[in-house]
Amino acid sequence: QVHLVESGGDSVQAGGSLRLSCTASGVTASPYSFYSVAWFRHILGQEREGLAVIDSAGTTYYLDSVKGRFNISQDNAKNTVYLDMNTLKPDDTAIYCCAAGQYVADKLAPHEYNYWGQGTQVTVSS
Numbered sequence: 001q002v003h004l005v006e007s008g009g010d011s012v013q014a015g016g017s018l019r020l021s022c023t024a025s026g027v028t029a030s031p032y033s034f035y036s037v038a039w040f041r042h043i044l045g046q047e048r049e050g051l052a053v054i055d056s057a058g059t060t061y062y063l064d065s066v067k068g069r070f071n072i073s074q075d076n077a078k079n080t081v082y083l084d085m086n087t088l089k090p091d092d093t094a095i096y097c098c099a100a101g102q103y104v105a106d107k108l109a110p111h112e113y114n115y116w117g118q119g120t121q122v123t124v125s126s
Contacts, residue, residue, distance in 0.1 A: 003024065004022050005022070009119075009120030014124055014126050023041070024100065036056065036101055036102075038098065051078055051096075051105070052066065055117060083096070091124075095122075096120055097117050
């Protein structure tokens with residue numbers, strides 16, 4: 001069982017940056033050695049949107065609309081995956097969640113992921 005906890009959400013001005021963290025616990029070995037980990041966001045009234053994923057080999061994949069602004073990385077020694085978000089816009093306001101899955105085919109599809117964190121709120125004001 002993998003337990004994920006997100007942190008780093010905050011209120012920022014447009015143009016600002018944030019680093020979100022997703023830390024795993026509940027396993028003895030680094031879970032990120034065996035899983036793909038993705039970041040999603042959920043805006044009230046809209047479908048959950050996949051943003052970025054990093055697999056066990058460190059390969060990354062991004063939603064086109066966040067390429068160049070968001071960067072996903074991992075620190076296996078800390079069982080943590082990060083999402084660095086730059087040039088934030090009011091439209092980025094959402095709850096951001098991380099998720100982990102072992103056999104991920106459709107990289108940004110929520111149904112591919114078995115374990116989810118509770119989320120962290122990001123608010124961007126103009």
